[in-house]
Amino acid sequence: QLLTTDHGFDTATEIIELGIEKDFKDCMYTTKNVFQKLRKQFPEQAQYVVNFAYNYPYFMHFNLREATHLIELRTVPQGHPDYRKVAQQMYVAMSKRHPTLSKIMKYVDLNQYELERFESEKRTEEKRRKA
Structure with missing residues (x-):
């Protein structure tokens, strides 16, 4: 499964405490917009735009x-x-x-x-x- 911005993101408490919440969210929304534009034509390449602050679903199988x-x-x-x-x-x-x-x-x-x-x-x- 490809990385996407579909699952949103969480804002860490430290981001808010540092007073950079607006900058952080601006970055996240810019990432999402660029991703959405690239995704239409280049779905595999678009995942490289998604930063690690976005949530990613995953499945685990273990004993x-x-x-x-x-x-x-x-x-x-x-x-x-x-x-x-x-x-x-x-x-x-x-x-x-x-x-x-x-x-x-x-x-x-x-x-x-x-x-x-x-x-x-x-x-x-x-x-x-x-x-």
Whole structure:
């Protein structure tokens, strides 16, 4: 399936806090307009215009071991907020459908964090300076 602008985009809280929401949305709408023009005649090439802030649908097929690995890995505080949210939703859905099986997932973090990756990077930099 080709990348498109059909599924919209989310505006990160940080974009709003930095005061660049208008610039961000202008960029997103410009991207969509250019994409729509190119798509009519060049659908495959048009996907190169779509920036990574747009939402992309995807399907995943995996077994319980793979699901456990993915969900535990992607719900850590340092994970990207978008990946964390999806992985957390996957865990909640699995817990409802297969409560017994989902109990093997021991390291799923359902808490919400802001800029945790930034804090992790700061700690790493402090360690590097001390060394």
